[in-house]
Amino acid sequence: MGGAGMGDPRAVLLLSGKRKSGKDFVAAEIQKRLGSDVCTVLRLSGPLKERYAQEHGLDFQRLLDASAYKEQYRQDMIRWGEEKRRADPGFFCRTAVQGAAQPVWVVSDTRRLSDVEWFRDAYGDAVLTVRVTATEETRRRRSWVFVAGVDDAESECGLDQGVTFDWVITNDGDGAALGAQLEALLQDVRSRL
Numbered sequence: 001m002g003g004a005g006m007g008d009p010r011a012v013l014l015l016s017g018k019r020k021s022g023k024d025f026v027a028a029e030i031q032k033r034l035g036s037d038v039c040t041v042l043r044l045s046g047p048l049k050e051r052y053a054q055e056h057g058l059d060f061q062r063l064l065d066a067s068a069y070k071e072q073y074r075q076d077m078i079r080w081g082e083e084k085r086r087a088d089p090g091f092f093c094r095t096a097v098q099g100a101a102q103p104v105w106v107v108s109d110t111r112r113l114s115d116v117e118w119f120r121d122a123y124g125d126a127v128l129t130v131r132v133t134a135t136e137e138t139r140r141r142r143s144w145v146f147v148a149g150v151d152d153a154e155s156e157c158g159l160d161q162g163v164t165f166d167w168v169i170t171n172d173g174d175g176a177a178l179g180a181q182l183e184a185l186l187q188d189v190r191s192r193l
């Protein structure tokens with residue numbers, strides 16, 4: 001780790017935000033604008049869900065999208081993932097970046113300071129922290145319901161303090177407003193290519 005190496009990304013966008021703020025949606029929009037040869041979307045929860053599904057005999061695919069099935073297991077996945085991170089804090093980060101060859105990476109679900117620190121150690125100034133926000137009203141329209149033990153725990157609040165975000169994207173459903181914010185962010189990203 002440390003120091004730029006051959007094949008290292010030029011920009012690593014660490015997206016964070018509350019449940020149903022639209023992190024996955026924004027990640028997909030960024031990728032669409034840059035093209036999938038330039039930009040790949042990575043998920044720290046990808047390897048987490050895959051391992052969790054294997055160990056618990058569950059359907060990995062159904063843990064990936066915005067589903068009631070996923071929500072049913074969220075609390076136990078959080079508990080299980082925290083246990084794994086305690087043993088090896090870089091475990092999910094290392095697995096998530098394996099094989100990523102594009103110059104721009106969008107990590108769509110950064111939740112913990114230890115994850116931000118891992119990426120900063122590994123990729124230095126290429127890292128940009130991006131907060132995705134939406135009002136509670138908007139998130140409720142997207143089927144968010146407050147769950148004690150989830151919405152008031154580290155998994156959702158770990159980055160509420162301690163990070164100065166490079167970009168804040170407001171995602172309340174106005175397509176034009178979102179597009180303008182993304183273009184400003186992408187100008188920064190393109191200047192790094």
Ligand SMILES: Nc1ncnc2c1ncn2[C@@H]1O[C@H](COP(=O)(O)OP(=O)(O)OP(=O)(O)O)[C@@H](O)[C@H]1O
Pocket residue numbers: 017018019020021022023024025026066142171172173174175178
């Ligand atoms: N700007 C938008 N326009 C239209 N639909 C949106 C927009 N942003 C988000 N959505 C929709 O809202 C829902 C939640 O968004 P998304 O899954 O991206 O949120 P998330 O922050 O990744 O949530 P989670 O943490 O639960 O995975 C999805 O069905 C998504 O398509």
Ligand SMILES: C[C@@](O)(CCOP(=O)(O)O)CC(=O)O
Pocket residue numbers: 044045048063064065070074077078081109111155
């Ligand atoms: C278990 C967990 O990875 C679930 C993430 O699901 P999603 O990003 O909301 O699809 C959350 C966590 O790691 O705390």
